[in-house]
Amino acid sequence: MISKGIRGAITVEENSPEAIGAATIKLLTEMVKKNNIEIDTISHAIFTLTNDLNADFPAKYARVNLKWKNVPMMCFNELDVPNSLQKCLRVLIVINCGEGFVPDFVYLDGADVLRK
Numbered sequence: 001m002i003s004k005g006i007r008g009a010i011t012v013e014e015n016s017p018e019a020i021g022a023a024t025i026k027l028l029t030e031m032v033k034k035n036n037i038e039i040d041t042i043s044h045a046i047f048t049l050t051n052d053l054n055a056d057f058p059a060k061y062a063r064v065n066l067k068w069k070n071v072p073m074m075c076f077n078e079l080d081v082p083n084s085l086q087k088c089l090r091v092l093i094v095i096n097c098g099e100g101f102v103p104d105f106v107y108l109d110g111a112d113v114l115r116k
Contacts (some may be wrong), residue, residue: 001096001097001098002096002097002098002099003043003094003095003096003097004094004095004097004101004103005092005093005094005095005103006031006035006037006092006093006094006095006103006104006105006106007090007091007092007103007105007106008027008028008030008031008090008091008093008105008106008107008108009027009088009089009090009091009106009107009108009111009114010023010026010027010088010089010107010108010109010110010111011023011085011086011087011088011089011108011109011110011111012049012053012087012088012089013087014087015052015053015054015055015087016055016056017055017056019055020049020053020055020056020058020061020089021056021058021060021061021065023058023089023109024047024058024061024062024089025061025065025066026108027089027091027106027108028061028062028066028091028093029066030106030108031091031093031106032066034104034106035095035103035104037093037095039066039067039068039070039071040070041095041096041097042068042071042093042094042095042096043072043094043095043096044071044072044073044074044094045059045062045068045071045072045073045074045091045092045093045094046073046074046076046091046092046094047059047073047074047075047076047089047090047091048075048076048077048078048089048090048091049075049076049077049078049088049089049090050077050078050080050084050085050086050087050088050089051077051078051080052086052087053087053088053089057075058075058089058091059073059074059075078090085110085111085113085114087110088110088111088114090111
């Protein structure tokens with residue numbers, strides 16, 4: 001068994017706990033679905049948010065709403081690069097899997113410009 005990372009990103013409508021929560025749940029739900037992730041295979045998750053998103057921690061919504069109670073998670077600020085995408089939440093989910101697993105990255109809403 002090896003570890004592989006699955007990337008994802010989504011833009012958030014506004015800097016509010018409700019908007020951050022909704023975006024987090026939407027992104028993680030789609031990532032789990034597209035990659036057939038079982039929660040007990042998740043090694044850890046790292047969230048980053050642009051500087052204009054600071055109303056809440058995305059990890060809270062994974063823990064409470066998606067039942068990721070035993071998944072180690074951390075939240076960080078994204079590097080503030082001039083002219084970069086704003087109001088963006090990014091995540092790296094690291095899972096334990098077989099060597100043949102090919103991750104399907106997920107970019108939703110305004111974040112789809114990051115991988116065109």
